[in-house]
Amino acid sequence: MADSRTDIPVETRSQEIDLARTAPPISISGKNQGETRALADYAEFWKVPYHVGRSHKQNEILVSSESIPRSEAFECASVIIFPAGPEESQKMADEYNLGLTTKETIIRLPIAPDASVSIRTNVSDFSGPEIEQVIVNGETRVLFRLRGTPLWISAVDLVSDFNRLVFGGLEEVPSRRFRFISRLPFSYRAVPSFVRNRAFKTSRSGAGVTEDELSPVECLRVVFLASLVASTGAPIPRIAFWRKGRSNVLVVTHDIETQTGLEDGAARIADVESKLGIHSTWNIPSERYPLSSQLLIALASAGEVGGHDTKHDGRLILEKLEDKVERVGRCKTRLESLSKKRIEGFRAPLLQHGRELLLALGKTGYQYDSSVPTWEPLSPTSLRPHGVGTIFPFSVSGVLEIPVSIPQDHQLIRVGGLSTSEAVQEILRVSKLVRAIGGPCVLLIHPDYEFGQPENAEAYSRLLEFLRSAPGCETMTLGELTRWWTYRADANIETINGQTRIQSSQIGDRPGDLQLELVTGYGPDGFKITSFDQSQIASLVGDGARE
Numbered sequence: 135m136a137d138s139r140t141d142i143p144v145e146t147r148s149q150e151i152d153l154a155r156t157a158p159p160i161s162i163s164g165k166n167q168g169e170t171r172a173l174a175d176y177a178e179f180w181k182v183p184y185h186v187g188r189s190h191k192q193n194e195i196l197v198s199s200e201s202i203p204r205s206e207a208f209e210c211a212s213v214i215i216f217p218a219g220p221e222e223s224q225k226m227a228d229e230y231n232l233g234l235t236t237k238e239t240i241i242r243l244p245i246a247p248d249a250s251v252s253i254r255t256n257v258s259d260f261s262g263p264e265i266e267q268v269i270v271n272g273e274t275r276v277l278f279r280l281r282g283t284p285l286w287i288s289a290v291d292l293v294s295d296f297n298r299l300v301f302g303g304l305e306e307v308p309s310r311r312f313r314f315i316s317r318l319p320f321s322y323r324a325v326p327s328f329v330r331n332r333a334f335k336t337s338r339s340g341a342g343v344t345e346d347e348l349s350p351v352e353c354l355r356v357v358f359l360a361s362l363v364a365s366t367g368a369p370i371p372r373i374a375f376w377r378k379g380r381s382n383v384l385v386v387t388h389d390i391e392t393q394t395g396l397e398d399g400a401a402r403i404a405d406v407e408s409k410l411g412i413h414s415t416w417n418i419p420s421e422r423y424p425l426s427s428q429l430l431i432a433l434a435s436a437g438e439v440g441g442h443d444t445k446h447d448g449r450l451i452l453e454k455l456e457d458k459v460e461r462v463g464r465c466k467t468r469l470e471s472l473s474k475k476r477i478e479g480f481r482a483p484l485l486q487h488g489r490e491l492l493l494a495l496g497k498t499g500y501q502y503d504s505s506v507p508t509w510e511p512l513s514p515t516s517l518r519p520h521g522v523g524t525i526f527p528f529s530v531s532g533v534l535e536i537p538v539s540i541p542q543d544h545q546l547i548r549v550g551g552l553s554t555s556e557a558v559q560e561i562l563r564v565s566k567l568v569r570a571i572g573g574p575c576v577l578l579i580h581p582d583y584e585f586g587q588p589e590n591a592e593a594y595s596r597l598l599e600f601l602r603s604a605p606g607c608e609t610m611t612l613g614e615l616t617r618w619w620t621y622r623a624d625a626n627i628e629t630i631n632g633q634t635r636i637q638s639s640q641i642g643d644r645p646g647d648l649q650l651e652l653v654t655g656y657g658p659d660g661f662k663i664t665s666f667d668q669s670q671i672a673s674l675v676g677d678g679a680r681e
């Protein structure tokens with residue numbers, strides 16, 4: 135729930151949106167390339183217009199990771215500083231004569247009516263006679279302004295926190311116990327599943343994912359955009375996450391662990407899905423059990439087939455880079471020859487992940503990977519709670535990583551000890567939050583486990599029906615999501631002679647599918663957003679539509 139004490143008096147002055155008043159493009163500048171890149175990634179995520187480096191124009195809105203001398207700040211329309219690292223916060227306190235204390239706390243910010251995003255992090259609390267608080271959550275001040283100046287200061291370190299959560303979350307250190315098990319002379323699959331499942335039982339059994347586990351990166355992104363809205367006081371154009379008319383996405387994925395799963399469970403699940411018109415992604419190990427070309431062709435035409443390693447022995451992540459390349463390449467070649475389709479995606483066994491695996495996938499021609507959980511209570515690799523802290527895709531080494539945003543069936547039922555119906559309730563609860571944030575609900579259901587059993591076919595069908603019928607929902611495969619997200623990522627907003635439009639360099643695509651929005655305010659119900667047709671935008675500024 136949104137914190138009713140969140141105080142964010144941020145709204146552009148008029149209900150009527152004066153398009154001539156949209157915020158000027160934003161300049162992003164940092165102490166070094168890495169910091170600039172990190173701040174630019176926030177702008178890229180929201181798809182707000184920006185450029186890297188200072189323009190030194192008078193109406194410039196400068197977003198910086200380091201403090202700017204007071205005299206220089208007055209040359210800009212506004213300056214928003216997101217200090218990177220504790221030293222920079224101290225430097226800023228010295229520069230502007232402010233008091234500074236830091237503390238670890240939980241920030242919770244509204245994103246939609248009755249939904250909020252949250253992060254546990256260190257915040258810098260600045261004080262002094264000039265300090266004016268702009269965005270406040272309970273006792274925690276999130277954004278300050280220096281009274282009488284165009285200077286805005288964030289209490290949250292967007293640069294370090296993003297790197298810590300996403301890039302830190304991408305590298306998972308295998309536990310000693312995992313290394314030991316994976317070195318045993320028999321294959322990982324030979325470990326009886328009950329031993330495996332018991333070994334991974336957690337003390338947090340049944341406890342659901344919390345907001346600050348599911349959405350810390352989304353909270354940082356809200357801080358970024360809310361700060362822009364607050365400091366510019368003018369509507370900010372952006373490109374909506376999804377196709378025009380859609381507000382959320384459902385992606386159904388399956389990892390098929392055994393021959394029984396393939397020949398029995400998968401057929402049952404495919405039957406349920408075909409009745410609902412859902413195309414899903416089937417991830418298959420290429421050398422673990424016998425595969426028939428006929429079955430793979432059927433699954434590829436019911437949705438798409440993705441790679442799931444070769445032997446599924448849990449050793450992929452421990453291999454040297456060249457062996458990873460060989461292995462994921464071999465998997466791709468075999469599945470392509472059996473399914474007669476191009477294999478574009480991968481999911482590692484046990485959701486193992488890391489930069490080197492993404493590098494190997496990029497080298498072997500995969501377009502996407504979906505091996506990182508947003509959060510799970512007990513990673514089988516590190517034997518700790520683990521996740522990447524975002525529900526949205528992100529690009530690494532030219533490969534799109536699509537997090538498994540909804541807790542998977544194995545974690546809920548076999549690790550968390552929930553019954554099938556309790557697992558359904560938990561999937562629905564987390565999906566509701568993911569939808570409210572606007573992210574894709576990426577489900578992982580194993581045909582080998584409970585939802586593939588005849589007695590649960592009805593429950594599985596009801597679950598999908600419920601998710602699919604959410605207002606504004608579009609169902610996609612992982613491959614379709616990859617194409618859409620890449621298409622959106624390549625598009626930009628440009629304003630020329632007062633005309634605001636979406637520019638896309640991709641030939642053959644229809645830019646009309648991308649939705650231009652104006653963010654006009656931020657308050658207890660999240661962002662205030664108005665959607666526009668491109669033609670409307672152009673004609674409103676009186677310059678005629680331009681295709």
Ligand SMILES: [Zn+2]
Pocket residue numbers: 389390391442446482483484
């Ligand atoms: Zn698997």
